[in-house]
Amino acid sequence: MVIEIASFGLGALASAAGDDPTRSSWAVALALFLLVCVQSALVGFLSSRALDWLTERRERPVRLAVVTAVFTVLACLTTLALVRTGQVDAAVAPPPVLGMAGFACGSFALCVRRVRQTIYPPAAAAAFTGAAVAVLGFPAGDALGYVIGVLVTGLFLCFTCRFSAWLLQTVHELDRSREYQARLAVAEERLRFGRDLHDVMGRNLAVIALKSELAVQLARRGRPEAVEQMIEVQRIARESQREVRDVVRGYREADLAVELEGARGVLSAAGMDCRVEYEAGRALPPEVQSALGWVVREATTNVLRHGDARNCLIRLTAGEGPDGALTLLVENDGAPDGVPDGPPGSGLAGLRERLAVVDGALRAGPVEGGRFRLVAQVPGPWTRAAEVGA
Structure with a gap:
């Protein structure tokens, strides 16, 4: 002008x-x-x-x-x-x-x-x-x-x-x-986990509270049934611990195919063009699905939080030959300032620990064209392009 x-x-x-x-x-x-x-x-x-x-x-x-x-x-x-x-x-x-x-x-x-x-x-x-x-x-x-x-x-x-x-x-x-959609996608996942935990713990905690109150009243009257009620409270508490562990284990060891489709849905809801490439085949071992599922989750979170990505590619492939490794690639065009990492148990450091359990390795960093690439590999052999259980 x-x-x-x-x-x-x-x-x-x-x-x-x-x-x-x-x-x-x-x-x-x-x-x-x-x-x-x-x-x-x-x-x-x-x-x-x-x-x-x-x-x-x-x-x-x-x-x-x-x-x-x-x-x-x-x-x-x-x-x-x-x-x-x-x-x-x-x-x-x-x-x-x-x-x-x-x-x-x-x-x-x-x-x-x-x-x-x-x-x-x-x-x-x-x-x-x-x-x-x-x-x-x-x-x-x-x-x-x-x-x-x-x-x-x-x-x-x-x-x-x-x-x-x-x-x-x-x-x-x-x-x-787009920013609001990304926040809502993360909040929706948190609410889902909160609902699952509430469904598991709500009833048990209510029963524990009632039986504890009953045991207190019986103990004040000197009734021997108070001991039985406290034994029942102890049993319900241990059962609650087991159910919470099952919920967390299910959250941590989710099916890899579900995680891949979930990543597609979350990133698409955030306004990104997300392409997920994999094939359904025979089921992977649970520990491999757990490790790669966590890679998909953490990579999706990093794409949402650390960059300004417009498109994202998630590809699961297997190399040919007896030593072909299973490779999970996550690449987007919103390279963050530096490689996001965190303390042990979180971020890329936590992913490396999880992959180490299955002898896997992780590489992450900016590549040409202003893109950010994360590659997780688990040693084979794997005979299908992507052996993900349906």
């Missing part, structure tokens, strides 16, 4: 100084050029602030809009006055006046919420220009030409700027929606 408006100033400088040096001096032409440049800088700065306001990153630039409007009025009046006094050729005035008024209208259109309000700046600019040229004594034809020119230029630039702002707002909303 600044370049376009400044080009009008260059045209004014060249025309005013080159056509008739005796009538328009270089000093006047240079002053006109600087006036246009300063106004273009104000318009560019206002447009930037207004776009930040439309994307809810700062307050509406009201004061800057007022300053820009006042300066634009003074700049247009100065240009018209120079033409009227004969210091600038009449053919030089329309480009800078139309440029300053039009681009100012475009920046003002970014400072309003409703689209229908964008018609006000061009209408006001056209009315002011018409009044100014009439007061300065320009011919009626020139006044009409200025009014039409400012109105058409202002409407066109208002539409252009507003359309660009709409595109920016749409991209901003999509970005924010």
